[in-house]
Amino acid sequence: MFDLIVILIPLFPLLAVLANGLNVMLGHRYSDEIAHRLGWGSVLLSFLCALWVFGQTLGHPEPRTVIAYRWFFGGDLTVNLGFLVDPLTCVMMLVVTGVGFLIHVYSVGYMHGEEGFTRFFAYMNLFMVSMLLLVMGNNYAVLFIGWEGVGLCSYLLIGYYYDRVSAAKAATKAFVVNRIGDAGFLIAIFLVFARFGTLDYTEVFAKADTLDSTTAFAIAVCLLIGAVGKSAQLPLYTWLPDAMEGPTPVSALIHAATMVTAGVYMVVRNHAIYDIAPNALVLVGVIGGATALFAATIGLVQTDIKRVLAYSTVSQLGFMFLACGVGAYAAAIFHLVTHAFFKALLFLAAGSVIHALSGEQDIRKMGGLWNKVPATHWVFLIGTAAIAGFPFLSGWWSKDEILGHAFTHRRYVLWALGAAAAFCTAFYMSRLLYVTFYGQSRVDHEVAHHIHEPSWWMRGPLLILAALSALGGLIGVIPGGLEHGAFHQFLGPVFSTAVAGASGHKEVHLLPFILMAVTTAIGLAGWFTAHYFYYVKPEQPNLLMNRMKGVYTLLWNKYWVDELYDRIAVEPSKAVGRSFDKVDTVGIDRVVVAVEQVTDLSAAGSTWFEKYVIYGLINVMGYVNHIGARILRQLQTGLVHHYAAILVTGLVILVNLIVLILWWGGAS
Amino acid sequence: MVPIGAYVAVSAILFVTGLVGVLVRRNFIIVLMCVEIMLNGANLNLVAFAHHLDSLAGQIMSLFVIAIAAGEAAVGLAIIIVVFRGKIATNVDQINLLKW
Numbered sequence: 001m002f003d004l005i006v007i008l009i010p011l012f013p014l015l016a017v018l019a020n021g022l023n024v025m026l027g028h029r030y031s032d033e034i035a036h037r038l039g040w041g042s043v044l045l046s047f048l049c050a051l052w053v054f055g056q057t058l059g060h061p062e063p064r065t066v067i068a069y070r071w072f073f074g075g076d077l078t079v080n081l082g083f084l085v086d087p088l089t090c091v092m093m094l095v096v097t098g099v100g101f102l103i104h105v106y107s108v109g110y111m112h113g114e115e116g117f118t119r120f121f122a123y124m125n126l127f128m129v130s131m132l133l134l135v136m137g138n139n140y141a142v143l144f145i146g147w148e149g150v151g152l153c154s155y156l157l158i159g160y161y162y163d164r165v166s167a168a169k170a171a172t173k174a175f176v177v178n179r180i181g182d183a184g185f186l187i188a189i190f191l192v193f194a195r196f197g198t199l200d201y202t203e204v205f206a207k208a209d210t211l212d213s214t215t216a217f218a219i220a221v222c223l224l225i226g227a228v229g230k231s232a233q234l235p236l237y238t239w240l241p242d243a244m245e246g247p248t249p250v251s252a253l254i255h256a257a258t259m260v261t262a263g264v265y266m267v268v269r270n271h272a273i274y275d276i277a278p279n280a281l282v283l284v285g286v287i288g289g290a291t292a293l294f295a296a297t298i299g300l301v302q303t304d305i306k307r308v309l310a311y312s313t314v315s316q317l318g319f320m321f322l323a324c325g326v327g328a329y330a331a332a333i334f335h336l337v338t339h340a341f342f343k344a345l346l347f348l349a350a351g352s353v354i355h356a357l358s359g360e361q362d363i364r365k366m367g368g369l370w371n372k373v374p375a376t377h378w379v380f381l382i383g384t385a386a387i388a389g390f391p392f393l394s395g396w397w398s399k400d401e402i403l404g405h406a407f408t409h410r411r412y413v414l415w416a417l418g419a420a421a422a423f424c425t426a427f428y429m430s431r432l433l434y435v436t437f438y439g440q441s442r443v444d445h446e447v448a449h450h451i452h453e454p455s456w457w458m459r460g461p462l463l464i465l466a467a468l469s470a471l472g473g474l475i476g477v478i479p480g481g482l483e484h485g486a487f488h489q490f491l492g493p494v495f496s497t498a499v500a501g502a503s504g505h506k507e508v509h510l511l512p513f514i515l516m517a518v519t520t521a522i523g524l525a526g527w528f529t530a531h532y533f534y535y536v537k538p539e540q541p542n543l544l545m546n547r548m549k550g551v552y553t554l555l556w557n558k559y560w561v562d563e564l565y566d567r568i569a570v571e572p573s574k575a576v577g578r579s580f581d582k583v584d585t586v587g588i589d590r591v592v593v594a595v596e597q598v599t600d601l602s603a604a605g606s607t608w609f610e611k612y613v614i615y616g617l618i619n620v621m622g623y624v625n626h627i628g629a630r631i632l633r634q635l636q637t638g639l640v641h642h643y644a645a646i647l648v649t650g651l652v653i654l655v656n657l658i659v660l661i662l663w664w665g666g667a668s
Numbered sequence: 669m670v671p672i673g674a675y676v677a678v679s680a681i682l683f684v685t686g687l688v689g690v691l692v693r694r695n696f697i698i699v700l701m702c703v704e705i706m707l708n709g710a711n712l713n714l715v716a717f718a719h720h721l722d723s724l725a726g727q728i729m730s731l732f733v734i735a736i737a738a739g740e741a742a743v744g745l746a747i748i749i750v751v752f753r754g755k756i757a758t759n760v761d762q763i764n765l766l767k768w
Contacts, residue, residue: 641760
């Protein structure tokens with residue numbers, strides 16, 4: 001029973017993929033209505049199964065392995081398509097299927113009437129299958145299949161509007177940049193296999209403490225490269241902002257709530273390896289902290305509503321890596337969950353704004369929308385408050401916990417990076433809110449006529465996500481208080497082997513509250529600054545922009561990182577290609593031409609010789625051949641079929657001959 | 669435990685299916701797909717015997733076959749595109765460039 005339900009979780013969306021995929025291939029045999037019902041219905045079923053499994057796991061936190069079938073084997077290698085069910089898996093499953101379900105429902109309203117509606121749902125469900133394999137797998141091979149699967153779906157969905165050049169380019173960019181990370185991930189898997197002779201998590205982690213520190217460091221860093229690529233951290237983050245070319249529900253599901261958190265999940269899953277490679281862990285923290293601040297500063301000046309949210313996602317993922325880096329894995333997963341709630345909410349609300357404004361994404365052409373789309377405004381407000389760290393909302397609890405851990409583990413630099421990033425976050429999110437929803441309306445006149453609230457398909461998920469964003473943080477505090485809530489107690493057994501630092505600060509009772517007050521003050525300061533700049537004195541930002549031209553240009557151009565990568569990686573690659581082309585046309589072709597000329601010359605000589613000397617002699621022979629050839633020529637029809645048939649006939653005769661000869665040889 | 673004969677039978681059926689497809693179908697792409705089916709029939713045979721003899725050699729061999737099949741598909745599709753652009757032909761029997 002348990003095994004069956006676990007296997008059913010990824011199976012439901014897979015069946016929907018097959019049905020919708022076949023429907024697209026066979027030319028739309030059924031209506032869009034059925035397609036979207038299959039799409040969200042299958043995810044709902046998965047969610048219910050996940051809930052049941054979660055209920056079963058509540059009392060039994062010990063990991064359970066469910067094996068669907070033996071996947072490949074031979075020699076001493078056996079890899080199963082198996083699932084590992086433990087609290088961490090349960091949390092990820094619930095987030096993926098729960099948030100995924102809401103976004104699927106939202107998509108029904110958002111994608112209504114789009115071309116390729118069924119194709120969209122087939123891709124989305126394929127993504128759900130891959131993501132579930134990723135979080136549920138019990139070995140690195142299944143993890144890798146899911147890892148590549150979500151990458152593929154990300155590619156397909158970013159390039160959903162494949163006739164738009166920018167979308168096709170963004171999709172390719174995402175795929176190629178991810179590939180760099182995947183190379184590191186693959187090497188890590190090879191190292192694990194070379195060292196342990198198995199890919200199963202349980203066996204690997206049980207033997208992890210036998211690793212020498214160099215190998216552990218190597219594996220940890222290679223895994224980190226993979227995580228950095230998938231989770232858009234420095235220096236491989238450039239693909240995520242461009243990924244906003246995809247439809248908004250895709251940005252919400254893949255590029256905010258689930259796929260990009262796969263890197264965090266992987267680091268947490270492999271905490272047994274990271275725990276014995278403290279240097280790698282420091283690297284994780286530094287990358288996370290640096291990314292959090294770096295991306296947040298870029299977000300300060302962007303004007304595309306989705307791009308601001310994209311940089312915010314990169315920054316929030318940085319927070320999760322920072323948490324992993326100080327060994328606070330539970331805090332990282334807690335922030336992952338709350339981030340999934342409020343970032344999905346923000347993206348969907350942004351999608352609702354874009355939908356209302358007939359596709360406008362530039363916040364400079366918005367403003368004053370609060371009374372035109374009140375429901376969207378309220379949920380966006382809740383999402384903004386949650387991410388900015390307004391007290392008692394979900395983001396406040398989880399971000400505080402991360403910063404608290406950074407401070408109590410004496411990583412003051414990381415704490416400072418995180419605190420600065422938190423200020424920027426509060427500022428740019430409040431700025432987004434003010435510029436979009438308050439002040440003077442700057443909407444185009446034709447667009448302004450069509451402004452409308454979205455349908456209930458879209459509004460329902462928004463309201464549920466808003467409730468989760470507001471109250472979701474409480475699972476981290478009720479009933480045991482700070483860091484001893486239901487969530488942490490549930491996850492606790494997974495990290496029983498983790499470093500004992502988490503208990504170190506329990507003795508100091510006052511410190512967490514001081515830190516909390518400080519971070520709250522930082523968040524409110526960010527909000528207040530934005531309020532001053534964009535509400536009290538709306539002309540102030542332009543003045544500041546002119547005064548700090550240099551900084552503004554730097555941020556506006558995103559530190560020129562894209563241009564830098566173009567210069568040092570993309571352009572050289574193209575140059576290599578062009579130089580090969582040049583070698584081909586100039587070098588090799590010239591040799592060929594020379595050979596040709598020599599051949600021409602000698603041919604002319606030969607022709608003369610042949611014409612007057614040999615021709616006469618063999619004319620007679622030639623005529624005989626000519627007649628023979630005319631007969632045989634009939635065989636050469638030029639049709640591939642006939643050649644293939646003759647080939648097969650010859651093969652059959654040959655095989656028969658060999659068998660006969662062997663038989664005779666054996667007989668005599 | 670599935671007997672080895674069953675694997676051989678399935679792979680033979682696959683191979684013959686592909687073979688017949690290559691011989692009788694006219695569409696370029698289907699012919700190319702049939703070639704893939706033949707390769708996979710052979711693959712199945714390799715893997716089955718590898719398992720039967722408990723040796724990895726056959727599985728490694730089948731990986732090579734898969735790699736070469738990928739290359740073959742790329743070249744084949746490229747040829748089809750060139751032919752399609754040049755002659756607007758999509759069927760094998762519409763071109764006889766190999767003649768004489």
